[in-house]
Amino acid sequence: MEWKVAADRxxxxxxxxxxxxxxxxxxxxxxxxxxxxxxxxxxxxxAIREEASPRITGKAVFVxxxxxxxxxxxxxxxxxxxxxxxxxxxxxxxxxxxxxARCAGAEVHVVDIGMATPLPDAPGLIQRCVRxxxxxxxxxxxxxxxxxxxxxxxxxxxxxTARERxxxxxxxxxxGIGNTTPSSALFAALLPAAPREVTGRGTGLQDEALNHKVGxxxxxxxxxxxESNDPVSALAALGGLEIAGICGLCLGGAAHRMxxxxxxxxxxAGALIAMRINPAVADYLVFSHCSVEKGHRVFFExxxxxPVLDLDMRLGEGTGAAVAxxxxxxxxxxYNEMSTFADAGITPGA
Amino acid sequence: MEWKVAADRxxxxxxxxxxxxxxxxxxxxxxxxxxxxxxxxxxxxxAIREEASPRITGKAVFVxxxxxxxxxxxxxxxxxxxxxxxxxxxxxxxxxxxxxARCAGAEVHVVDIGMATPLPDAPGLIQRCVRxxxxxxxxxxxxxxxxxxxxxxxxxxxxxTARERxxxxxxxxxxGIGNTTPSSALFAALLPAAPREVTGRGTGLQDEALNHKVGxxxxxxxxxxxESNDPVSALAALGGLEIAGICGLCLGGAAHRMxxxxxxxxxxAGALIAMRINPAVADYLVFSHCSVEKGHRVFFExxxxxPVLDLDMRLGEGTGAAVAxxxxxxxxxxYNEMSTFADAGITPGA
Numbered sequence: 001m002e003w004k005v006a007a008d009r010x011x012x013x014x015x016x017x018x019x020x021x022x023x024x025x026x027x028x029x030x031x032x033x034x035x036x037x038x039x040x041x042x043x044x045x046x047a048i049r050e051e052a053s054p055r056i057t058g059k060a061v062f063v064x065x066x067x068x069x070x071x072x073x074x075x076x077x078x079x080x081x082x083x084x085x086x087x088x089x090x091x092x093x094x095x096x097x098x099x100x101a102r103c104a105g106a107e108v109h110v111v112d113i114g115m116a117t118p119l120p121d122a123p124g125l126i127q128r129c130v131r132x133x134x135x136x137x138x139x140x141x142x143x144x145x146x147x148x149x150x151x152x153x154x155x156x157x158x159x160x161t162a163r164e165r166x167x168x169x170x171x172x173x174x175x176g177i178g179n180t181t182p183s184s185a186l187f188a189a190l191l192p193a194a195p196r197e198v199t200g201r202g203t204g205l206q207d208e209a210l211n212h213k214v215g216x217x218x219x220x221x222x223x224x225x226x227e228s229n230d231p232v233s234a235l236a237a238l239g240g241l242e243i244a245g246i247c248g249l250c251l252g253g254a255a256h257r258m259x260x261x262x263x264x265x266x267x268x269a270g271a272l273i274a275m276r277i278n279p280a281v282a283d284y285l286v287f288s289h290c291s292v293e294k295g296h297r298v299f300f301e302x303x304x305x306x307p308v309l310d311l312d313m314r315l316g317e318g319t320g321a322a323v324a325x326x327x328x329x330x331x332x333x334x335y336n337e338m339s340t341f342a343d344a345g346i347t348p349g350a
Numbered sequence: 351m352e353w354k355v356a357a358d359r360x361x362x363x364x365x366x367x368x369x370x371x372x373x374x375x376x377x378x379x380x381x382x383x384x385x386x387x388x389x390x391x392x393x394x395x396x397a398i399r400e401e402a403s404p405r406i407t408g409k410a411v412f413v414x415x416x417x418x419x420x421x422x423x424x425x426x427x428x429x430x431x432x433x434x435x436x437x438x439x440x441x442x443x444x445x446x447x448x449x450x451a452r453c454a455g456a457e458v459h460v461v462d463i464g465m466a467t468p469l470p471d472a473p474g475l476i477q478r479c480v481r482x483x484x485x486x487x488x489x490x491x492x493x494x495x496x497x498x499x500x501x502x503x504x505x506x507x508x509x510x511t512a513r514e515r516x517x518x519x520x521x522x523x524x525x526g527i528g529n530t531t532p533s534s535a536l537f538a539a540l541l542p543a544a545p546r547e548v549t550g551r552g553t554g555l556q557d558e559a560l561n562h563k564v565g566x567x568x569x570x571x572x573x574x575x576x577e578s579n580d581p582v583s584a585l586a587a588l589g590g591l592e593i594a595g596i597c598g599l600c601l602g603g604a605a606h607r608m609x610x611x612x613x614x615x616x617x618x619a620g621a622l623i624a625m626r627i628n629p630a631v632a633d634y635l636v637f638s639h640c641s642v643e644k645g646h647r648v649f650f651e652x653x654x655x656x657p658v659l660d661l662d663m664r665l666g667e668g669t670g671a672a673v674a675x676x677x678x679x680x681x682x683x684x685y686n687e688m689s690t691f692a693d694a695g696i697t698p699g700a
Contacts, residue, residue: 077381338444
């Protein structure tokens with residue numbers, strides 16, 4: 001399958017390209033490293049692209065939509081029908097991700113990778129449904145291993161076709177009522193962590209419902225014990241199809257030398273699976289923001305990662321990734337457009 | 351003087367306009383408050399503008415440039431000539447602020463408010479020099495009270511003329527070799543705080559030079575003891591002319607119902623003076639980012655403020671403010687462009 005080829009192909013970015021990029025950045029008219037993360041993002045982007053003057057040639061957000069059998073357990077504040085209603089809002093251009101992608105100058109593509117109810121064809125909608133909603137992960141595997149691999153494959157395909165259109169930065173997004181539950185279950189299995197540490201209120205659960213959600217995840221982990229050694233098995237047992245697609249977008253993006261802007265909590269679960277499949281993928285991932293959802297901070301701490309933004313966001317859809325794309329572009333433009341000390345006639349100090 | 355009229359005119363933003371803005375934001379197709387700071391910025395902007403559909407009609411960065419007699423004490427890693435060299439780089443369009451203002455779609459204006467050496471007229475340069483460099487604040491007042499007031503007046507004028515051109519968001523910026531020293535001295539005097547708590551490495555001092563800088567600030571505070579009860583007296587005794595201009599831009603921006611995006615450490619010193627002149631100005635200020643410069647975090651903690659970004663930046667010039675302007679614009683566009691739940695046919699949940 002394409003995804004295995006893609007995953008095997010990913011190598012860490014080269015130190016030589018990083019060094020070249022830092023040399024350029026340190027020549028610019030500013031105290032050394034005084035633009036902080038903007039410079040780090042620019043250096044990494046140059047190394048990802050292996051270009052001395054790296055350009056952002058196109059930006060695309062992929063919003064993977066799926067439904068979750070586990071909503072039967074009462075783990076979400078919204079009914080499952082909202083997945084399809086929100087996807088229609090994406091297609092109409094009126095959701096948060098549409099607005100923020102316009103701000104960032106990015107395309108938005110919506111991928112039905114596992115919605116419970118099919119939608120008619122529409123511009124902007126990519127029909128790649130693997131199955132019509134996952135199983136209830138408390139009581140049964142969310143999906144088969146084959147289905148999980150098909151989901152990853154969809155994400156890899158999205159990365160490849162974006163690359164073919166000239167896109168150089170892809171962003172992950174998700175829509176799926178109930179999807180903080182599989183995400184928390186995956187963090188618990190793969191970090192690993194105690195379910196309570198990585199389980200939060202999602203779109204707005206109260207205390208009692210939160211305790212119930214933790215119990216559902218504990219039961220799921222017990223049912224699936226033994227699956228957590230292999231990331232794809234864990235995805236099949238505990239995950240969701242949008243999470244599989246996001247994992248594939250991370251792998252495919254890295255394999256095609258694109259920067260992958262990872263959105264929030266759900267997207268990070270997909271990214272974590274990709275990192276467990278091939279740790280080198282991390283060099284290509286930019287974690288856009290730290291979500292309010294409890295557990296996201298635990299993920300960053302455990303993996304030693306730093307998100308770009310911390311804006312108390314918790315919407316998903318790719319919204320945080322779209323905002324952070326602007327910061328990445330700022331860094332890349334600094335890299336290309338600033339004068340050097342030699343241009344300005346200044347002897348560099350510190 | 352105009353600045354006193356402006357300062358007296360500033361009132362806190364109205365709760366009624368804030369409530370109207372939150373009503374709109376809570377109707378949008380997203381879990382309530384799930385866009386975090388983007389929504390808070392949008393609500394505040396609507397209340398600042400007193401508009402039901404607030405628009406950003408123009409953005410302008412003002413970079414105030416001044417020199418500092420205290421550089422004679424060896425408090426900076428760069429020689430004072432760099433102020434003029436960097437201003438020339440601003441005018442040529444090749445500095446960090448030029449690039450980041452282009453990213454944000456903002457004008458850049460450079461104001462000579464107190465450079466040691468005059469520059470010839472040039473497009474983008476506004477000649478408003480109050481005096482050719484300040485006195486050495488360790489041994490004498492940085493400037494007279496009249497000069498401090500003239501500096502504030504320049505900032506108020508910049509805000510007014512920007513408003514007349516249709517600008518609705520102004521950003522503060524600074525250039526002045528040695529200007530972390532007066533900024534730290536002002537934080538020490540006005541927060542108040544121990545000099546060591548709020549004194550950092552500037553553009554790159556080593557340990558010994560940092561200790562020396564703390565000693566210079568301690569001596570200045572002792573010399574000027576008794577001046578810290580009045581913010582304008584403290585500015586005259588310990589400040590700089592670019593800091594005076596920034597203070598004036600904050601006051602004038604608020605008086606003309608503009609949002610004022612405050613850059614980093616030096617700009618926050620100017621903003622603090624404005625807040626001590628009239629605390630209501632704080633409603634109009636957006637603190638763009640937390641600088642690496644030690645003491646900036648102390649300022650935020652003491653004043654109970656939260657910066658939008660934390661990107662390890664420490665360049666000044668208005669660079670952090672330019673980046674955060676994009677976040678403010680994201681929030682304002684979310685406010686105006688997202689669909690409501692009624693549009694989407696969804697019953698709001700949490």
